[in-house]
Amino acid sequence: MIDWRLLVSIMMSSVLMTQWACRKIDDQGFKSYVIKEGKHRSTVKYKRTWKNVIKFQTIFDESAIYNTEDSTNQADVNKLYGVSDCNDHHLQSSIRIGWRWYNDNLELLWFKHFNGNFSFGKIKDVNLNEVINCSIELGESKYIVSVDGDTIETNRPCGLNQGRYYLYPYFGGNEKAPHDIKIKIKEENP
Numbered sequence: 001m002i003d004w005r006l007l008v009s010i011m012m013s014s015v016l017m018t019q020w021a022c023r024k025i026d027d028q029g030f031k032s033y034v035i036k037e038g039k040h041r042s043t044v045k046y047k048r049t050w051k052n053v054i055k056f057q058t059i060f061d062e063s064a065i066y067n068t069e070d071s072t073n074q075a076d077v078n079k080l081y082g083v084s085d086c087n088d089h090h091l092q093s094s095i096r097i098g099w100r101w102y103n104d105n106l107e108l109l110w111f112k113h114f115n116g117n118f119s120f121g122k123i124k125d126v127n128l129n130e131v132i133n134c135s136i137e138l139g140e141s142k143y144i145v146s147v148d149g150d151t152i153e154t155n156r157p158c159g160l161n162q163g164r165y166y167l168y169p170y171f172g173g174n175e176k177a178p179h180d181i182k183i184k185i186k187e188e189n190p
Contacts, residue, residue, distance in 0.1 A: 030184035055188040076173035086158035
């Protein structure tokens, strides 16, 4: 015999979890990611994709302003959003848009792991509290990364139709977030 109290409890838990999950998406469709003080990651989640083009919008607020404990780490690139590539671990092959608070500006950069080595370069400075349009295209032999119309191309280590998984907001280098950092992301056709 089914205990009706247990059944009602399970149903209420399901409703509450659904409501809680929905609150992470705001009225404009943005999902909030928070990197907690003293942490690197905003979330631990694994989601595969076969997309060759990832388009998204992002908004940074004042929490993106920070100073590192070691001033030489201020130039380190934090990671915003991207994907692993080539059926590899992301530290072997990946492409992301990165960010940092550097010289009193919020910079967005491309950030790539290629054969286990990383490289990066500035795309442009952006404003706080404004919608920023971003895209990452995985071409046959190159990545095309765009921020509000400014575009760069960089070599890609593998061809199309390779497995990949999403990479979410991450703080660091070797330092952890000095305070809570909130980033909003809305992917086009997730």
